[in-house]
Amino acid sequence: xxxxxxxxxxxxxxxxxxxxxxxxxxxxxxxxxxxxxxxxxxxxxxxxxxxxxxxxxxxxxxxxxxxxxxxxxxxxxxxxxxxxxxxxxxxxxxxxxxxxxxxxxxxxxxxxxxxxxxxxxxxxxxxxxxxxxxxxxxxxxxxxxxxxxxxxxxxxxxxxxxxxxxxxxxxxxxxxxxxxxxxxxxxxxxxxxxxxxxxxxxxxxxxxxxxxxxxxxxxxxxxxxxxxxxxxxxxxxxxxxxxxxxxxxxxxxxxxxxxxxxxxxxxxxxxxxxxxxxxxxxxxxxxxxxxxxxxxxxxxxxxxxxxxxxxxxxxxxxxxxxxxxxxxxxxxxxxxxxxxxxxxxxxxxxxxxxxxxxxxxxxxxxxxxxxxxxxxxxxxxxxxxxxxxxxxxxxxxxxxxxxxxxxxxxxxxxxxxxx
Amino acid sequence: xxxxxxxxxxxxxxxxxxxxxxxxxxxxxxxxxxxxxxxxxxxxxxxxxxxxxxxxxxxxxxxxxxxxxxxxxxxxxxxxxxxxxxxxxxxxxxxxxxxxxxxxxxxxxxxxxxxxxxxxxxxxxxxxxxxxxxxxxxxxxxxxxxxxxxxxxxxxxxxxxxxxxxxxxxxxxxxxxxxxxxxxxxxxxxxxxxxxxxxxxxxxxxxxxxxxxxxxxxxxxxxxxxxxxxxxxxxxxxxxxxxxxxxxxxxxxxxxxxxxxxxxxxxxxxxxxxxxxxxxxxxxxxxxxxxxxxxxxxxxxxxxxxxxxxxxxxxxxxxxxxxxxxxxxxxxxxxxxxxxxxxxxxxxxxxxxxxxxxxxxxxxxxxxxxxxxxxxxxxxxxxxxxxxxxxxxxxxxxxxxxxxxxxxxxxxxxxxxxx
Numbered sequence: 001x002x003x004x005x006x007x008x009x010x011x012x013x014x015x016x017x018x019x020x021x022x023x024x025x026x027x028x029x030x031x032x033x034x035x036x037x038x039x040x041x042x043x044x045x046x047x048x049x050x051x052x053x054x055x056x057x058x059x060x061x062x063x064x065x066x067x068x069x070x071x072x073x074x075x076x077x078x079x080x081x082x083x084x085x086x087x088x089x090x091x092x093x094x095x096x097x098x099x100x101x102x103x104x105x106x107x108x109x110x111x112x113x114x115x116x117x118x119x120x121x122x123x124x125x126x127x128x129x130x131x132x133x134x135x136x137x138x139x140x141x142x143x144x145x146x147x148x149x150x151x152x153x154x155x156x157x158x159x160x161x162x163x164x165x166x167x168x169x170x171x172x173x174x175x176x177x178x179x180x181x182x183x184x185x186x187x188x189x190x191x192x193x194x195x196x197x198x199x200x201x202x203x204x205x206x207x208x209x210x211x212x213x214x215x216x217x218x219x220x221x222x223x224x225x226x227x228x229x230x231x232x233x234x235x236x237x238x239x240x241x242x243x244x245x246x247x248x249x250x251x252x253x254x255x256x257x258x259x260x261x262x263x264x265x266x267x268x269x270x271x272x273x274x275x276x277x278x279x280x281x282x283x284x285x286x287x288x289x290x291x292x293x294x295x296x297x298x299x300x301x302x303x304x305x306x307x308x309x310x311x312x313x314x315x316x317x318x319x320x321x322x323x324x325x326x327x328x329x330x331x332x333x334x335x336x337x338x339x340x341x342x343x344x345x346x347x348x349x350x351x352x353x354x355x356x357x358x359x360x361x362x363x364x365x366x367x368x369x370x371x372x373x374x375x376x377x378x379x380x381x382x383x384x385x386x387x388x389x390x391x392x393x394x395x396x397x398x399x400x401x402x403x404x405x406x407x408x409x410x411x412x413x414x415x416x417x418x419x
Numbered sequence: 420x421x422x423x424x425x426x427x428x429x430x431x432x433x434x435x436x437x438x439x440x441x442x443x444x445x446x447x448x449x450x451x452x453x454x455x456x457x458x459x460x461x462x463x464x465x466x467x468x469x470x471x472x473x474x475x476x477x478x479x480x481x482x483x484x485x486x487x488x489x490x491x492x493x494x495x496x497x498x499x500x501x502x503x504x505x506x507x508x509x510x511x512x513x514x515x516x517x518x519x520x521x522x523x524x525x526x527x528x529x530x531x532x533x534x535x536x537x538x539x540x541x542x543x544x545x546x547x548x549x550x551x552x553x554x555x556x557x558x559x560x561x562x563x564x565x566x567x568x569x570x571x572x573x574x575x576x577x578x579x580x581x582x583x584x585x586x587x588x589x590x591x592x593x594x595x596x597x598x599x600x601x602x603x604x605x606x607x608x609x610x611x612x613x614x615x616x617x618x619x620x621x622x623x624x625x626x627x628x629x630x631x632x633x634x635x636x637x638x639x640x641x642x643x644x645x646x647x648x649x650x651x652x653x654x655x656x657x658x659x660x661x662x663x664x665x666x667x668x669x670x671x672x673x674x675x676x677x678x679x680x681x682x683x684x685x686x687x688x689x690x691x692x693x694x695x696x697x698x699x700x701x702x703x704x705x706x707x708x709x710x711x712x713x714x715x716x717x718x719x720x721x722x723x724x725x726x727x728x729x730x731x732x733x734x735x736x737x738x739x740x741x742x743x744x745x746x747x748x749x750x751x752x753x754x755x756x757x758x759x760x761x762x763x764x765x766x767x768x769x770x771x772x773x774x775x776x777x778x779x780x781x782x783x784x785x786x787x788x789x790x791x792x793x794x795x796x797x798x799x800x801x802x803x804x805x806x807x808x809x810x811x812x813x814x815x816x817x818x819x820x821x822x823x824x825x826x827x828x829x830x831x832x833x834x835x836x837x838x
Contacts, residue, residue: 020755024779097778103800109789111799114777118811201811222641222812243834250836336439345830358533358829359516360443370528370832379837380530380828381522392537392620393641394812397828409799409816410777411764413789415662417669418798 004184008192011147011180012199015120018177019145023117025174027094030140033172034090037137038083040164045079051160052129059153067257071127072154082133085384089137092383095401096143099410107419110412115405117143119201122193123386124149124215126207129157135204136165136179138386142404145178147200149193151207152185159183194219204387204399209314224399226364226390228314229259229342231372234331234357236348237270241278243369244347248279250371251345253286257316259388260343260365260375264311265322266331269295272324276300279322288318295324311338328353332360339363341390343375364390364397423603427611430566430599431618434539437596438564442536444593446513449559452591453509456556457502459583464498470579471548478572490546491573501552504803508556511802514820515562518829526838529831534824536562538620541612542805543568543634545626548576554623555584555598557805561823564597566619568612570626571604578602613638623806623818628733643818645783645809647733648678648761650791653750653776655767656689660697662788663766667698669790670764672705676735678807679762679784679794683730684741685750688714691743695719698741707737714743730757747772751779758782760809762794783809783816 022030041048052074059069095115102112121144125131132148139146150158162181169176182189194203194215203223205215216223233251235244251262267276272295280290280300290296291306303322310321311334325331328346335344345367346357354368365375375398377385382400389395395403441449460467471493478488514534521531540563544550551567558565569577581600588595601608613622613634622642624634635642652670654663670681686695691714699709699719709715710725722741729740730753744750747765754763764786765776773787784794794817796804801819808814814822 020779020781023781024775105798105800107793107798109793109798113816114785116778116781119781217639220636222810224812240834246834246836254837356443359535360439362439362442362535362538363827365828365830366533367830368832370830370835371837373837374526374528374830374832374835375828379524379526379528381524391641392825393643396825397532406811406815408782409784409794411784411786411789411793413787413793415659415665416789416793417665418673418790418792 004186004188004192007184008189008196009199011182012120012196014177015145015147015180016199018175019117019119021175022140022143022145022178023096025143029172029174030094030143031090033140033168033174034086034137036168036171037165038086040168041079041083044164045076048074048079048157048160048164049076051156054156055154064153068127068153072129072157074129074157078130082130085134086137088383089141092141092401094141095405107416108413109416112410113407114410116408118404118406119144120199121146121404122149122196122200122203122221123147124190124193124203124205124207124211126151126211127154129154129161131206132158132161132181134384135386138384138401138404140169140178142401144404145180147180147182147193149182149190155183155185190215191218194221194223197221206387222394224387224389224391224395224403226259226340226342226388228340229261230264230312230314230338230340231260231262231342232264232266232335232339232344233262233372234266234325234335234344234346235268235271235275236328236331236346236350236353237268238350238353239271239347240349241271241275244275245278245282247345247347247369247371249282249286251373252283252288252320254371254373256318258373260372261316262372263314263320264338265320266325266334267322269324269326272299283320286318288320291319291321293323296322299324314340328356332357336362342388343367343372345370345372364388423605423607423611426603427608427615428618430601431539431615433596434564434566434599435618437594438536438538440594441559441562441564441597442515444562448591448593449513449562450509452559452587452593453505453556455587455590456584457505459587460498460502463583464495467493467498467576467579467583468495470575473575474573483572487546487572491548491576493548493576497549501549504553505556507802508560511560511820513560514824526835527832528835531829532826533829535827537823537825538563539618540565540823541568541615541619541622541640542566543609543612543622543624543626543630545570545630546573548573548580550625551577551580551600553803554805557803557820557823559588559597561820563823564599566599566601566612568601568609574602574604609634610637613640613642616640625806641813643806643808643810643814643822645678645759645761645807647759648680649683649731649733649757649759650679650681650761651683651685651754651758651763652681652791653685653744653754653763653765654687654690654694655747655750655765655769655772656687657769657772658687658690658766659768660690660694663694664697664701666764666766666788666790668701668705670792671702671707671739673790673792675737677792679791680735681791682733682739683757684739685744685753686741688743688745691718702739705737707739710738710740712742715741718743733759747775751776755781761807762786762791764789764791783807
């Protein structure tokens, strides 16, 4: 542990130093680094695919499950999408240095806020090596330094990617320590990293719920995270039922395993008798199992009963819970109680109900007449996302460049003193 | 401890319930409550002064130090300034419900952010009973519920104040649980309160460094805080020395014990020979002891040598450290190393130096040609402040109404599904 602490302290110190340099790097330099990175991903694709092949072989030998191996694979298509992602970040305006709300106070001083980099970001993630590129690119553009701790199963891929990131940084005249990849697979590194308050400004975990929960429970560094996405669609009595059916279908079945997939359905009692059978039929066509409340079971046959636990569950699978609801109040209360505060949607044509739902549902994304699948940095126009946050402090919802920055107050005087 | 946990859980649950009601309270209701509170402070002034008298008597009996007793005293003047503070908060626009950045995405959905209340605030503070009124008023206006844990020495005053706050809330038709004052003086309550993640969204400590440090080390609830204010004034070689002298005088001597008081002076070597003696003379006239670096000692006689520790120290007293500095780079590096990242100022007429200082000094308030004493919610136009934060995440600098709110994403569709 002493060795690990020394190792991490060195990395932390280098990160801190690099963060000071990144904070004052020009937009040109940061974009240059990203453009070089695009070129290197093209010219060195073979080296990356070869390193990735090693990880795949080890994973197969270790009998990793199919889904995890799928997430691990880098193909030429993956590289193309990495490149597209980086180009998107190049195209975004530089958030750093923006001055806002500058106004003159009665004392004569001018007060405003300046957007600045956070400092050092610690990223802890599993499997997908593309996160290495996404996170590094966002960190570079936002003027931060980043310490990346990927999963041991992706170690060869991550080292190959970090080599070309370093080459790109060097070519742009930036410190290579702005992106550090931890090349040790020692598990206790994570435990030590999340307590590195003096060197790391924020920890962003991306991975399974148990990893995220451990990090969020144990960390002394602030954590930007979401634990799970128990997302809801509520169909109000005033809903356009055609829209509702399409939104439910898209929210639940477009992708089963994403955090913005709908896991629970709330249907107003006034429309349930006619509408519920249609929903269930559609879901069954998609091979989605429906688990219903007592009222649901009365209205549609052949449905499993939902337990209390079901309504708290993020299935990430072809299962959905369903509850018949009295009215919009009942729906808001149910969601504020059972939701993981990630993303919740109402389908309604009633203005008042829509407004109340928007105001009173306490989730990071609240939607009217749209699929919960839209909760995503790209769909929201953030250019990219480093994660999705259900925190209420700092970044909430999809976290893009702005979420990796802070605001400091600036005061401009001309010899002003306080009276 | 079980009893305390049960007691706090009950308070937490009531707070959470009240926070849902406060989140949807109208601006009118919130302002009504504050206006009733002003009236009650007028009509029930006697009751408050009487309760305060009890605290003073106990404090004197317990031989509390003079400064602490001073902070404890409520006079008719204190009540007037409470009333002025509340009126200021009534006059502020309601931050809740503001929708910003609403724009239409290529998919057709509209995405924006809505400002919402944080939920439940936990405030832990010492001595000054006026914090009870300030914090409760800010919390009411920002649509939050608050749990107040004041010092045991102010318990009678705080209970008297909480009684009229409850009366004001009731008169406005709001839940009295929106402001709960913990009436037990058991010390272990603080330790339990800062771990109440399920019920409290943020902890704000106001008090001595040791209390704040304990809370920030032990809390699992996020904490908005600053530990100390080791503020700097750097006099650049291009400074207007008349302005510099006045700014140093005001920054150090206007109030000795506040967190935005300057504790360390950096003087450019190019102007030190002539200018430093004038500064020292002025500071000595104010009976401020100067502790200098080696170079300082060479230039002015009769000064104590500063230790390495001195440059890290917030004196809160008639002492200031002084260091001769090579140039603006040296000053920025020194400040980023030794400052507590609260408030730091440069005095210069050089545009480039001013801009570099603003951009590169990593503090919550960075100033040009102005006294560090301006770092204050009222001076910045926030209307009031519940504290000053040196956090980089969420609120940074003086924390007013906005610091007590969060942004959630809202998505408006018309049956939109993700392609």
